[in-house]
Amino acid sequence: MRREKIDVMKLVAVLSISAAGLALLTFLMSRQTDEVFASSKARTDAVALFDSKCAMCHGKDGRGTKFGKAKGAPDFTNSEWQKSHADEQIKSAVTNGRGKSMPAWKDKLSPEEIISLVGRVREFAMKQ
Numbered sequence: 001m002r003r004e005k006i007d008v009m010k011l012v013a014v015l016s017i018s019a020a021g022l023a024l025l026t027f028l029m030s031r032q033t034d035e036v037f038a039s040s041k042a043r044t045d046a047v048a049l050f051d052s053k054c055a056m057c058h059g060k061d062g063r064g065t066k067f068g069k070a071k072g073a074p075d076f077t078n079s080e081w082q083k084s085h086a087d088e089q090i091k092s093a094v095t096n097g098r099g100k101s102m103p104a105w106k107d108k109l110s111p112e113e114i115i116s117l118v119g120r121v122r123e124f125a126m127k128q
Helices: 002-037 040-053 066-070 079-083 087-096 111-127
Strands: none
Touching (some): 079 111, 087 111
C-alpha cells in the first residue's frame, strides 16, 4: 500500500511539472509576436514588408483595396475583425494562404517575417 502511494505521488509530481511546462510554453509562444515586433527596426521592416507584399490587396492603410475587397480581403482597422481573429489564425493565413485569393508565403518569407506581419496587422487596430 505504501509503495502504491509513493508511485501515485510521483505521478502527480510529474503531471504537475508537465502542466507547468506546458503553461510556460503557451505563454512564451503568445509573447512571440510582441517580442519580434518590439524593436523599431522590426516595425520599420514590417511596414516595408507589408507595403511590398500585402498592400496590393490589403491597402497600405489596412482597409483593403478595391481589388482586394473584391477577393474578400478584410478591413484590418475593424475592431470586430481584430477581436475575432487570434494571432495564430493570422499567422496561419499568411503562412498557408487562403483559398485561391491569398497566396501562401511560407516558401517566400522567413518565420520572423511572417510574425512581423502579424504584428503589422495588429497595428492597424491601434489607428482607430
